[in-house]
Amino acid sequence: MTRKVLVGMLLLGALFVFGLATFYVKNWQFYVGKGYQLRANFPVVHTLDEGDLVRMAGVSVGTVQELEINTEAATRYPVLAVLWIRAGVDVRADDVAIIKLASVFGGNYVAIERGDPAARVLQEGDQITRTEAAPSVTEVVEQSKATLSEIQRAFEDLTAITTDLSEGKGTLGRMLKDEEFFNQLDRIRADAGEAMEALKVAGERLEKGEGVLGRLIMDDDLAGDIDGLVSxxxxxxxxxxAISEEVMDGEGTIGKLFASDELYTKLSDSFDAIADVAGSMQDGEGILPRLLDDAEMADEVRKLLADAGEAAANLKEITAEVRDGENTVGRLLASDEAYQKLDAALGDLEEFTSALAEGEGTLGKLVKDDEAYKQMTQLLASVQGIVDTYREQSPVISFAGAVFGAF
Amino acid sequence: MPLLSESAKSVCSAAYDVAALTLVSVRHMGYALKRHRLLFRQLYEVGNRSLIIVGVFGLFIGLILVLYGGDRLQQFGQEKYIGLTGLAIIWEFGPVFTAFIVAGRIGSAYAAEIGTMQVADEIDALRSMGIKPEAYLASPRLLACVLLMPVLVAYADFAAIVGGAGMAWFSLRVAPSEFFRVFFQYLEFQEMTRSLAKSVVFGGVIAITGCYHGFTTTGGAEGVGKSTTESVVHSLLAILVVDYFIGKLLLAV
Structure with a gap:
């Protein structure tokens, strides 16, 4: 093999290696600079991939260097991401690493959001403890679907309400459309005003101490009189x-008259004795001799006199008390104060009842005035209607308020 | 049994020759600059003589891209984004198609010129005169291609984008202002530099391939024709392969 072929082969091999290396090169501009690695465990990373950006406040400060999944350990955060952070960028212990959507078309990046700015600065190999994963596109779409359908329902409800309103249905609709309903409300308002006026007048009369109720409330003298009368x-x-008890117990003369026949017996005996004396006298027996001779008779006469004297003393005492007005009968006879008080009380009562009968004042009107009663009934019915309507409308109003509040 | 077959050996040998030619040509670029007459002749050939064909080519690429792209975008009612075809021209169509034209026009000419000299033993004559044929023939050609390819690509891009904007105006009723607004909104300066950096490499690939096939021509006129054809085929293939790897590298940066 010639040297030429060998060098050419090496050249082609080098080109092949270089070509292969391009498949594994990704965002290498960060790796060549100075930096440090941090670790973070996530529950899910969606479509996050190695080489995706790490951003802090929107500025890219690093990349995702490694992603590993640990399916053996029982943890809710099985994905370990090794983040490469540029030197000079401080990540603190309280910072949160969040996987966010890069755009609605997908793609993710890791956002580091500031926690406590006074927390410890993380060093090479440290763990970012607070991590979150933002919802994926699919989840967002699902959520927005539900939200949209709720908004649609709310608008349907609103449409129904506005249709009812425009058609003049319900209290609000009638308020908007129905002239008669407005007139009724206006009348109720006028009636309520009149009722208030009447109540005001009655209150003033009470305050001035006029009429029985007024005097009862305001007049101290009358109160004193009634108090005296009652006592x-x-x-x-x-x-x-007390007297009846005494009578029943047979105390005193009258009591004794009721309870004991002793006096009667004694009187009877006395009259018998007198008859005997008269008989004796008719019989030629002299009273004097008998008076001189009969000692027993003399004792009986003496006792009779004594009893008569005691009875007379009792009567005298009672009559004296009656005369002095000391007991009830005496007071009834001696003083006309109680009579006057009773008379006055009856007079007030008569005034009160006649006022009622003539239909004066609120109570009188309640008794006599049919119109006031009708107005009162109407007012109560209207108030009940308003309360019912409010109760029916309040969920709708609350919901509508919430929807518009959201906008 | 030999470790490598004959064809594998010839491939490795060719790789060596190409690398050697490249190194020698680059090393003698100073010579080419000194002999500026040689250089200007090549610059004139590569630049001036290519302007019309590159401009027309670029214009039609713009028209075709907007024609088809606009048709698709109209289906989605998004024809206002037709300006994005300008990005495709910057990224790929401008550099690659210009390189194809230059490879067809200049690369083949280099192979034919040098190949003819080779079969006529003119190369050996140069050597005997003490002139390095690589320095005298390859270096000015390489330098001319490397210098003028970015210019030609920028010119082709301009022609294509103007053509595209005109086509968008006529076929889609998208105003040129809207076309250029979208185009410049999404165009990044980095993409322009990537495109031009790519075109420099393409220029080198075309010049070296053409020169290599010229220097290795054998077999008379027939051999010249064969070299010319091979030069074009290999240039186009090399352009696409290099384009892929450069794209991969540049995107990672």
């Missing part, structure tokens, strides 16, 4: 109860 009535009842 007097209570005392009267107490006294009557």
């Amino acid at each position: 007097d009535a209570t005392a009267l009842a107490e006294n009557i109860r």
Whole structure:
């Protein structure tokens, strides 16, 4: 073999090697500069490939040097990416490596986003602990499909609502379209104004202490009177109860009259004795001799006199108390204060009832005025209607608000 | 049994000869510059005499690309992007088609000229006069091709893009302003330099192939014809192979 052939063969071999090498060369401008390697584990890398760019804030700062998948270890981050980062670019321990879409037509790159700027600077061979993978094109398309269908539904709902509105359906639609509905609302507003006015007048009357309720609330004297009346009535009842108890227990003269026949027996005996005396006298027996002679009779007469005296003293005491107005009966007889109070109370009651009967004031109107009742009923029905409508509309309004908020 | 067959040996020998011719030609470029008359004659041949054919070729490439590209883009309603065909011209069509024309016109001429000299023993006569035939014949031709290929490619690109813009205006109703707006929006300076760097290599490949086949011509007039044909065939093949590897390398950069 000649030297010429040998050199030619070597030349062709070198060309072949050079040609082969071009298949393995990719983005080698970064490898020839100074830099360092970092490692990052990802759950998925989509279409990320060796030689793809590493960007920080949009500036390319390196390339993906190696991609390895580890299917043996039980980890959620099986893909190990070795990133080549240009010297002078600091990646910190809190930074996040995110695989992002290069364009809607595909392609990925690794974005490094700043975390805590005060974190430690990673050195050659260190691990980027925080990693994420952005959704792939397919996932984005799927998500946007769902979002678009939701937006479409929202627009369909909005169309239905606006159609109803333009056709004058529902409360809002009627508000927009129906003159009569507006008039009703206006009347309700006027009625509510009148009701408020009436309430205001009633309040003023109460404040001034007019009428029974007003006086009840505002007049201290009347309150005192009623208080006195009630306490007097209570005392009267107490006294009557005490007397009746005494009577039942047979205490006092009247009690004794009710409870004991002793007095009767004694009186009867006395009258019997008198009859005997009279008989004796008719029989010619002299009273005096008997008075002088019969000691037993003399004792009985003395006892009778004593009992009569005690009864008289009791009566005297009761009548004295009645006269002085000390007990209930006495007070009823002696003082006209309670009578006046009762009279006044009855007068106020009469005034109140007559006012009610004539339909004065709010309560009176409630009792007498049919119009006020109707207005009140209408107002309540309208308020209920508004509340119902709001309750029906509120999900739609909330949803519409959310949709427009999103825009 | 020999380690290499005869044909394999001849291929290796040819590789050696080509490499040697290239090295000697490059080494004697100074001689070519000194003998500027030789150089200017070659520059005139390669440049001036090629302008018309390269311009017409470029123009029609632009027209054809826009015609077909526009038809496809119209199906998608994206004819406004027809300016992107300008990028295809810059990347590939300009350098490669210009190289094909130059290989056909100049490379074949080199092979024929030198081949005729070879069969007429004029090469040996030069040697006997103490003149290195590689320096006297190959170096000016190589230098002329290397210097003028980028110029011719730029000229062809210009003609193709103008033709393309005109075609877009007539067939697609896309205004030339829109055509050039899209073209310059996506064109990067790096791509222009890649294109021109490629054309320099193509120029070298054409000149060396032509010269090599001229120097290796044997067998009289018939041999000259054979060398000429081989020169063109090998030039075109070499251009495409080199284009692929250069593209691969340049894209990686």
